[in-house]
Amino acid sequence: MASNPASRCCTVGYKHSGTPSGENTKVGGIDAYIAKPSAGKTHSQVAILYLSDILGIPHNAKLIADQIAANGYLTLMPDLFNSDQLPPNVTEDFDFVTWIREGTGGKNPHTTKEVDPIVRQCVDYLHNEHGVQKIGAFGYCFGAKYVCRFLKGDGLVDAGYVAHPSFVSEEEVKGIRGPLSIAAAEDDFVFPEEKRHLTEKLLREASCQYQITLYSGVSHGFAVRADLGKRGSKWATEAAFLQAIDFMDSWLLVENS
Template sequence: MASNPPAKCCTVGVKHDGEPTGTTFKVGAYDAYLATPPAGVAAAQDTAILYLPDIISIWQNSKLMADQFAANGYLCLIIDLFNGDPLALNRPDDFDFMHVDPIVVAAVKYLREEKGVKKIGGVGYCFGAKYVARHYPAISVGYFAHPSFVDEEELAGFKGPLAISAAETDAIFPAEKRHRSEEILKEGGHPYQITLYSQTEHGFTVRCDLANKQQKFAKEQAFLQAVTWFNHYLL
């Protein structure tokens, strides 16, 4: 694997303050949240961000992050990869990852057919990173944060620009996995970026303690990394 399976650190974090401004609804049978660029913000035409979340799925922090993508001009859809039943930390041996793929397909179809989107950028946090990788070329530009469960073949199969935010302390995406990912992406020959954030742990981009100055800085810089990446490669 290019990254290890989720662990306890995937559920530890701080709930962030704020009032989400998007819409909670259903894409087919699946829970979803849609954030739309507010009035006065120039919206990216025919373009959207598909947000594939960590195992906590659609909640306060992920909604606020989707709103931030919208504030930067991107229609942003979060889809519940777990169909109302977030992944248990001690997953059963027969857990079928393939059951997640149809949910991503439904989200892509909604963006294409209902919203007229032609270009989709994918953001994958922890568990969600695997499904950004798996759904190239429907997702043409990718961004991972502290990825988990991504196989080397899946990473190599993403043939578009891909950026990764990595935590300094991360048993799921440790240095050896990060370095192997660098080798795979270099061999692929497509634009890539891997940025390591000091004094951070797995999950920092979504669930860090914003009262901690360093963690807050890292979270904000990682988000800026994603937006800058999409601004350059998706627009």
């Protein structure tokens, strides 16, 4: 794999302060959160699809979606887990692979067979209901896999950004054709140094535009759940977000196309 399966570090972190300003909504039968730019600050005909980590649509993710919207992008974050997201701080012996394969209780799986259609339905919703012409995808941890799967140069997703990815296969990286930006943590069992270097090699061989930025002194999950009371962690979180916005501005905006 180009990144390892999830581990307990994917559920550990800090809750950030702030009040979400977006709205809970439905996309077909899928629960979702939508954040809209303020009047006069909307980038026309572009949107961001936010594909979350295994905690689903928690407080911190909503705040990030709101920040993306504040930068002019209509932002949609679907529930990828059919209301079976994991709670924070799972036990050390939690079986992530079985949870992906079967879900809680054994009858609610979260494999590509279930998640791919959710992503595709949200892409269609943005095109059909909001008149979107270009879509950028943000993927954190689990969601990064689906950014890679949909970044194939076929017009479904036009640019991708992932932070501390998990569950991404080598074949999924080989299939990437659109521009991709990666924010990586120095201390990351799930996306360690050898996986970063392998990913770089595969992206180079795929001849797609890519960026990999490594943030020192932070661990897996830093882009979403870092301790913002620590200066280094706060800087890395904010810098990774600015990395994502700058990348999307360069690849999505009509005036730059």
